[in-house]
Amino acid sequence: xxxxxxxxxxxxxxxxxxxxxxxxxxxxxxxxxxxxxxxxxxxxxxxxxxxxxxxxxxxxxxxxxxxxxxxxxxxxxxxxxxxxxxxxxxxxxxxxxxxxxxxxxxxxxxxxxxxxxxxxxxxxxxxxxxxxxxxxxxxxxxxxxxxxxxxxxxxxxxxxxxxxxxxxxxxxxxxxxxxxxxxxxxxxxxxxxxxxxxxxxxxxxxxxxxxxxxxxxxxxxxxxxxxxxxxxxxxxxxxxxxxxxxxxxxxxxxxxxxxxxxxxxxxxxxxxxxxxxxxxxxxxxxxxxxxxxxxxxxxxxxxxxxxxxxxxxxxxxxxxxxxxxxxxxxxxxxxxxxxxxxxx
Amino acid sequence: xxxxxxxxxxxxxxxxxxxxxxxxxxxxxxxxxxxxxxxxxxxxxxxxxxxxxxxxxxxxxxxxxxxxxxxxxxxxxxxxxxxxxxxxxxxxxxxxxxxxxxxxxxxxxxxxxxxxxxxxxxxxxxxxxxxxxxxxxxxxxxxxxxxxxxxxxxxxxxxxxxxxxxxxxxxxxxxxxxxxxxxxxxxxxxxxxxxxxxxxxxxxxxxxxxxxxxxxxxxxxxxxxxxxxxxxxxxxxxxxxxxxxxxxxxxxxxxxxxxxxxxxxxxxxxxxxxxxxxxxxxxxxxxxxxxxxxxxxxxxxxxxxxxxxxxxxxxxxxxxxxxxxxxxxxxxxxxxxxxxxxxx
DNA sequence: CTGAAAGCGCTAACAC
DNA sequence: GTGTTAGCGCTTTCAG
Numbered sequence: 001x002x003x004x005x006x007x008x009x010x011x012x013x014x015x016x017x018x019x020x021x022x023x024x025x026x027x028x029x030x031x032x033x034x035x036x037x038x039x040x041x042x043x044x045x046x047x048x049x050x051x052x053x054x055x056x057x058x059x060x061x062x063x064x065x066x067x068x069x070x071x072x073x074x075x076x077x078x079x080x081x082x083x084x085x086x087x088x089x090x091x092x093x094x095x096x097x098x099x100x101x102x103x104x105x106x107x108x109x110x111x112x113x114x115x116x117x118x119x120x121x122x123x124x125x126x127x128x129x130x131x132x133x134x135x136x137x138x139x140x141x142x143x144x145x146x147x148x149x150x151x152x153x154x155x156x157x158x159x160x161x162x163x164x165x166x167x168x169x170x171x172x173x174x175x176x177x178x179x180x181x182x183x184x185x186x187x188x189x190x191x192x193x194x195x196x197x198x199x200x201x202x203x204x205x206x207x208x209x210x211x212x213x214x215x216x217x218x219x220x221x222x223x224x225x226x227x228x229x230x231x232x233x234x235x236x237x238x239x240x241x242x243x244x245x246x247x248x249x250x251x252x253x254x255x256x257x258x259x260x261x262x263x264x265x266x267x268x269x270x271x272x273x274x275x276x277x278x279x280x281x282x283x284x285x286x287x288x289x290x291x292x293x294x295x296x297x298x299x300x301x302x303x304x305x306x307x308x309x310x311x312x313x314x315x316x317x318x319x320x321x322x323x324x325x326x327x328x329x330x331x332x333x334x335x336x337x338x339x340x341x342x343x344x
Numbered sequence: 345x346x347x348x349x350x351x352x353x354x355x356x357x358x359x360x361x362x363x364x365x366x367x368x369x370x371x372x373x374x375x376x377x378x379x380x381x382x383x384x385x386x387x388x389x390x391x392x393x394x395x396x397x398x399x400x401x402x403x404x405x406x407x408x409x410x411x412x413x414x415x416x417x418x419x420x421x422x423x424x425x426x427x428x429x430x431x432x433x434x435x436x437x438x439x440x441x442x443x444x445x446x447x448x449x450x451x452x453x454x455x456x457x458x459x460x461x462x463x464x465x466x467x468x469x470x471x472x473x474x475x476x477x478x479x480x481x482x483x484x485x486x487x488x489x490x491x492x493x494x495x496x497x498x499x500x501x502x503x504x505x506x507x508x509x510x511x512x513x514x515x516x517x518x519x520x521x522x523x524x525x526x527x528x529x530x531x532x533x534x535x536x537x538x539x540x541x542x543x544x545x546x547x548x549x550x551x552x553x554x555x556x557x558x559x560x561x562x563x564x565x566x567x568x569x570x571x572x573x574x575x576x577x578x579x580x581x582x583x584x585x586x587x588x589x590x591x592x593x594x595x596x597x598x599x600x601x602x603x604x605x606x607x608x609x610x611x612x613x614x615x616x617x618x619x620x621x622x623x624x625x626x627x628x629x630x631x632x633x634x635x636x637x638x639x640x641x642x643x644x645x646x647x648x649x650x651x652x653x654x655x656x657x658x659x660x661x662x663x664x665x666x667x668x669x670x671x672x673x674x675x676x677x678x679x680x681x682x683x684x685x686x687x688x
Numbered sequence: 689c690t691g692a693a694a695g696c697g698c699t700a701a702c703a704c
Numbered sequence: 705g706t707g708t709t710a711g712c713g714c715t716t717t718c719a720g
Contacts, residue, residue, distance in 0.1 A: 002462050004713060015691050020715060030689060047455075050463045051395040052713035055696050071432055077425045088415055088446040095454075099464065100444035102432040110439075118346050119394050120443065227632075258632050265634065288571075288602050290609065290634045348697060359707050364699060374705055396697035399712050 003044040012040040023048065054121050063091075063311055064122040065100040068129035068136070072104060078283040079300055083128055083150065086304025094312065105134055113139035124315050126150065126307045132195060146314040146321065148307045151196070160314065162307045162324045166196060169296050169328040170203025173278055174250060176294075176330060178211050181339025182248040182276060186237065187215065188260055190225045190252040200252050200280065219246070223256060230259030231266075238267060247276065247339065254279035254286040257293050261335070272337040282331060291334035298328055347388040356384040367392065398465050407435075407655055408466040409444040412473035412480070416448060422627040423644055427472055427494065430648025438656065449478055457483035468655045470494065470648075476539055490658040490665065492651045495540070504658065506651045506668045510540060513640050513672040514547025517622055518594060520638075520674060522555050525683025526592040526620060530581065531559065532604055534569045534596040544596050544624065563590070567600060574603025575610075582611060591620065591683065598623035598630040601637050605679070616681040626675060635678035642672055 009016045014033065022029045022037040040046075054060035065087055067080060084100070091098040099120065103111075113136045117125065124146040130136055132152065140147055141156035148160040177185055187204055190197040208215045221237055223229035230251070237246075249264075251257040257279030261271050271277055271291055279286055282297025303326055313319035353360045358377065366373045366381040384390075398404035409431055411424055428444070435442045443464065447455075457480045461469065468490040474480055476496065484491055485500035492504040521529055531548055534541040552559045565581055567573035574595070581590075593608075595601040601623030605615050615621055615635055623630055626641025647670055657663035 002459065006713080016714075017692075017716080018690055021690085024715080028689060033689080045456075045459075047459055047463065049399075049713050051399050051465055052696090053715075055393070055395050055399055055698090055712090056714040056716080058696070058715090071429060071436060077429075081421045081425055084446075085415060085421075091446070092415060092448070092451070097445055097460075097464070100446075101441055102428075102435070104436070107436070114346070115391055116441075119391065120441070121395055262632075262634075285629050285632055288606075288629055288633060290606075350697080360698075361700085361708075362706055365706085368699080372705060377705080393697050396712090397699075399714090400697075400699040402699090402712070 002049075003041075003046040005046070005048070007044055008037065008041050008046050011044060012037045051121065060121045060123045061096075061315055062121050062123050063096065063098045063308065063315070064117075064120065064125045065098055066103060066116070066125045066127045066136075067100065068103050068105070068108070068127070068134065069131070070102045070104070070129065078285060079281070080128070082284075082300040083304040086301040086306075087126060087308045089301075090305045090308035090312070096312075098308065103136075105131065108135040113143060114145075117143075117145055124148075124311050126304075126311055127152070130154070146311060148311045148314075150303055150307050153195075156321075158314070158321050160307075160310050160321045160324065162303050162310065162326060164298055164303070164326050164328050166199035167203040167206070169298075170200040170252075170280065171207045172203075172330055173280060173296050174204045174207035175211075177248050177250060177276065177278060177336065178207060178213070180276070180336060183213060184244075184246045185213070185219070185248045185250050186246045187220045188230055188233065188249055188251040188256045189220050189222045190256070192222060194225075197252060204250060225253055225255065227255045227259035227262075230256040231263040234260050234263035235267070248336070249275060249277045251277065251279050254281040254283040254293060254295055257286065257295070257335070258289055261289060261291075261293070272335050276336040278336060282329070286333075293335045294333045295331050296328050297331045299326055302326060346393075347385075347390040349390070349392065351388055352381065352385050352390050355388060356381045395465065404465045404467045405659055406465050406467050407440065407442045407652065407659070408461075408464065408469045409442055410447060410460070410469045410471045410480075411444060412447050412449070412452070412471070412478065413475070414446045414448070414473065422629055423625070424472070426628075426644040427648040430645040430650075431470060431652045433645075434649045434652035434656070440656075442652065447480075449475065452479040457487060458489075461487075461489055468492075468659050470651050470655055471496070474498070490655060492655045492658075494647055494651050497539070500665075502658070502665050504651075504654050504665045504668065506647050506654065506670060508642055508647070508670050508672050510543035511547040511550070513642075513674075514544040514596075514624065515551045516547075516674055517624060517640050518548045518551035519555075520676075521592050521594060521620065521622060521680065522551060522557070524620070524680060527557060528588075528590045529557070529563070529592045529594050530590045531564045532574055532577065532593055532595040532600045533564050533566045534600070536566060538569075541596060548594060567603075569597055569600065571599045571603035571606075574600040575607040578604050578607035579611070592680070593619060593621045595621065595623050598625040598627040598637060598639055601630065601639070601679070602633055605633065605635075605637070616679050620680040622680060626673070630677075637679045638677045639675050640672050641675045643670055646670060 221233035279295035286293040565577035623639040630637040
């Protein structure tokens with residue numbers, strides 16, 4: 001059994017109160033005594049029982065990562081993975097443990113946010129995958145517990161949001177295609193009501209308009225962000241459109257780009273020779289396709305790192321709740337043909 | 345603030361001891377009283393404070409998933425993701441929370457296994473990513489805490505292992521190539537000292553020998569399971585070998601297969617027309633490549649589910665520690681050419 | 689500066 | 705059956 005505070009106290013010849021004070025960096029401890037206590041604690045391999053600690057003090061410093069919709073989403077949870085990488089990188093560098101919990105819209109109804117935090121002794125949480133109408137959004141706003149949401153805008157006194165400028169990023173991506181001579185662009189659209197879809201649509205619209213192009217309903221393929229739907233949608237598109245009605249496919253996600261490329265290939269077209277395709281997200285997998293996909297990297301790993309950092313600072317009172325807009329990066333790879341260049 | 349046991353006791357007109365007994369399904373409670381207590385608890389939204397509970401009772405039922413090497417591995421942690429899917433699927437179906445913790449070889453030295461469990465009130469753990477010489481392997485063996493390791497063989501009275509028959513699976517995969525007329529097979533090998541590499545090597549060796557083929561050092565490309573190394577290795581191979589010295593590449597992982605295909609393509613070869621390639625693992629990403637990769641699916645998601653199930657049963661005393669060998673599946677896709685068929 | 693003591697929310701003996 | 709009570713390991717007053 002692990003050593004308790006009592007063991008340390010006995011070994012150091014003081015009372016548990018003093019040990020507690022020494023270990024919690026209280027100022028009113030004789031530095032000689034403190035040193036002895038620290039040494040003894042070290043020797044005994046003593047580590048405070050966090051449960052007892054927070055049961056007694058009524059608060060903890062535990063940070064949790066709360067993932068919603070993990071089980072429902074696509075098979076390849078590249079997004080969550082990258083996010084976790086960033087978060088645990090921070091945890092690793094700062095020597096803290098971060099527990100991860102998986103929830104979904106159903107479990108949110110069964111167990112309230114406060115309940116979850118209470119049961120697991122969570123001082124502050126990083127939340128990802130929350131839909132705008134999820135129960136936890138309201139709960140977050142009402143809570144006094146510091147938290148950071150990623151890619152979901154929730155307002156509240158203790159809530160930080162880490163996002164990126166989706167509108168601008170998608171605008172840039174669209175402009176990238178236009179700059180390379182593409183004027184007949186098909187938009188492969190994500191889930192209709194999703195916030196991200198709408199923002200990206202605005203970005204595309206901005207770029208189209210600025211360049212004197214019009215975005216017609218006819219040249220939009222709707223999906224729910226699923227690869228198979230992109231495959232089907234592109235197939236359907238060419239059944240009602242001539243081959244020269246498009247030169248490029250502007251996809252709202254990398255998975256949609258993968259599906260689009262798959263469909264184009266199966267129709268006997270080459271990418272990017274016959275059609276150009278761009279994705280959005282910056283998933284690792286977009287690097288393993290043929291051709292490698294030109295995309296906007298959301299820097300999701302960095303988002304994770306910064307979210308953890310921010311929450312850590314909030315819990316330690318060195319940064320207030322805030323909205324953090326992280327930069328994105330246009331990653332130029334192999335899936336776009338420059339139509340302005342002379343074709344030899 | 346959440347209701348405490350005292351609030352429930354007062355509202356139900358009994359003492360906290362009775363409430364505790366009622367809630368913990370003790371038999372010696374008047375069924376009428378119990379009903380009232382349960383109703384009151386429900387009304388008050390009372391949920392027991394797990395920390396206080398286990399601080400007092402000295403044990404919990406909490407299950408944790410402990411991932412090692414998550415930060416060090418390849419970018420695409422498809423394996424961990426699938427595993428998590430399986431585990432959280434089980435948690436979801438059974439209404440339990442499973443916390444995940446990320447560790448690595450370094451943190452294993454800093455915080456002992458017992459310490460980790462102690463601090464986070466973990467009754468039993470599922471461990472993944474443990475290397476055979478990691479500190480936690482010994483700790484596990486010495487511990488009295490039930491646990492399940494995935495893909496790492498650790499022996500001990502309370503330890504279960506969930507694995508697959510790597511040797512047989514790789515043997516089958518090799519035989520698959522041989523059955524399709526391949527006799528000049530290059531083995532793209534994983535990390536030299538890794539247990540999985542060794543087992544797969546044995547599988548390949550078995551199949552080779554059985555079919556009168558010899559596995560020569562000359563036709564093995566060594567890697568550390570990294571895609572880039574496969575790319576480089578295949579490139580190097582063709583600098584010292586003639587194009588007709590091989591017809592197929594037998595890769596120890598899907599990522600290596602992806603790298604191999606990438607290298608072959610960049611050399612101007614077609615897959616599978618010029619060379620066949622098989623992978624191993626059954627990652628989702630092997631479905632998004634061109635061609636889609638024929639591979640052995642380790643059914644990692646199912647492994648996760650079964651591991652959680654087993655640990656759950658162990659903690660509830662309905663199954664003893666055991667070794668579980670899960671089935672694998674050869675998934676035939678597009679990356680292998682049948683040399684026995686007449687080429688038209 | 690340090691000791692003594694109350695109490696966090698709960699379980700588990702032990703009475704009655 | 706139910707009340708009472710002693711802790712679990714720790715923090716936090718309050719004395720001195």
